[in-house]
Amino acid sequence: MILTVNLNASIDKAYKVENFKIGAVTRVKEVIPTAGGKGLNVARVLSALGENVNVTGFTGGFSGAFIEQELKKENMPFNFIHINGETRSCINIIDLSSKIHTELLEPGPDVTAQELDEFLKFYTKAVKNSDIITLSGSAPKGIKEDIYARLVTIAKGEHKKVILDTSGKYLEMGLASGPTLIKPNKSEAEALLGRQLKDIEELIGAAKDLAKLGPEICVISLGEKGAVAASRSLNEAYWALPPKIQVSNTVGCGDAMVAGFAAALYNNLPLEDSLKFAVAVSAAAALSPITGGIVVEEVSNIEEKVKITRFK
Numbered sequence: 001m002i003l004t005v006n007l008n009a010s011i012d013k014a015y016k017v018e019n020f021k022i023g024a025v026t027r028v029k030e031v032i033p034t035a036g037g038k039g040l041n042v043a044r045v046l047s048a049l050g051e052n053v054n055v056t057g058f059t060g061g062f063s064g065a066f067i068e069q070e071l072k073k074e075n076m077p078f079n080f081i082h083i084n085g086e087t088r089s090c091i092n093i094i095d096l097s098s099k100i101h102t103e104l105l106e107p108g109p110d111v112t113a114q115e116l117d118e119f120l121k122f123y124t125k126a127v128k129n130s131d132i133i134t135l136s137g138s139a140p141k142g143i144k145e146d147i148y149a150r151l152v153t154i155a156k157g158e159h160k161k162v163i164l165d166t167s168g169k170y171l172e173m174g175l176a177s178g179p180t181l182i183k184p185n186k187s188e189a190e191a192l193l194g195r196q197l198k199d200i201e202e203l204i205g206a207a208k209d210l211a212k213l214g215p216e217i218c219v220i221s222l223g224e225k226g227a228v229a230a231s232r233s234l235n236e237a238y239w240a241l242p243p244k245i246q247v248s249n250t251v252g253c254g255d256a257m258v259a260g261f262a263a264a265l266y267n268n269l270p271l272e273d274s275l276k277f278a279v280a281v282s283a284a285a286a287l288s289p290i291t292g293g294i295v296v297e298e299v300s301n302i303e304e305k306v307k308i309t310r311f312k
């Protein structure tokens, strides 16, 4: 069983527009709303890959009810703590003319100390019945920046493997508590290390440096250039490059990559195979027009074409 934590759920709205201009009125041609937030996208991809999954976090108000209704339609098991605040929306403006995507991410509702306590009690119990835990995304207002450090510590206390995919202070504090794997993208890695990463050699060096700060494995995702990975214990590092694909929607690709690594950890794959699989899963997510969706039939085709380079 894989437990995916989605503290800051969201209705992800993909707005398809033509010639989007800042400062002008734009009429939206098509709206695609999905039950989202990073942890939920991870769960959806894991489920498509045939893994047993349960999602937890907070939901509230009409948006929270919409999310739960959508998850029921998908037969996705969930246990959300219900809060007084209203679950947020995140907007992805897809300009069909320029092919440029622009994301607007709301901060999320207020969570009270009592609601957080209720979640921590549920999480502590659920961790015991899970093999792998994924912790993804930002946290709603009212939750301190050490939240992921606390959640990682609880999971490690039960000797469970835990993936942390967040950013800023949440990541900085969370990585020091020693998660199994972190997955910053290039700009998140640059922000963490306070330096620009110009080429693959520098990115490999960065993954090694980040792995020294707490996690066993550091993966830095690089969009169409794939991802680099370094492990602290095995002293090995890899770059996996996916083939060129027909991109449809890249929002949620990072979440699909986390799902790929969670499935790989569950199946005890070596790092090189895990990276190859996770890159193929995330590239297959870029093929799907649905935010957080995946064209699962394409995973093995893509995996055969992923090019791996090994570094010392």
Ligand SMILES: Nc1ncnc2c1ncn2[C@@H]1O[C@H](COP(=O)(O)OP(=O)(O)O)[C@@H](O)[C@H]1O
Pocket (backbone or CB within 6 Å): 185, 186, 220, 221, 222, 223, 224, 225, 226, 227, 242, 243, 245, 247, 250, 251, 252, 253, 254, 255, 257, 278, 279, 280, 282, 283, 286
């Ligand atoms: N255009 C693309 N072509 C192929 N694979 C992609 C593309 N964009 C993203 N991916 C895959 O998705 C992964 C995560 O994407 P990335 O944009 O780096 O992360 P995030 O969504 O977290 O910012 C990449 O490492 C890559 O494997």
Ligand SMILES: O=P(O)(O)OC[C@H]1O[C@](O)(COP(=O)(O)O)[C@@H](O)[C@@H]1O
Pocket (backbone or CB within 6 Å): 008, 010, 012, 036, 037, 038, 039, 041, 090, 091, 105, 136, 137, 138, 139, 250, 251, 252, 253, 254, 255, 256, 291, 292
């Ligand atoms: O929790 P955060 O960091 O605010 O991010 C929320 C957004 O991230 C997403 O999960 C997409 O993330 P990725 O593109 O990084 O995979 C959206 O579905 C959601 O709107």
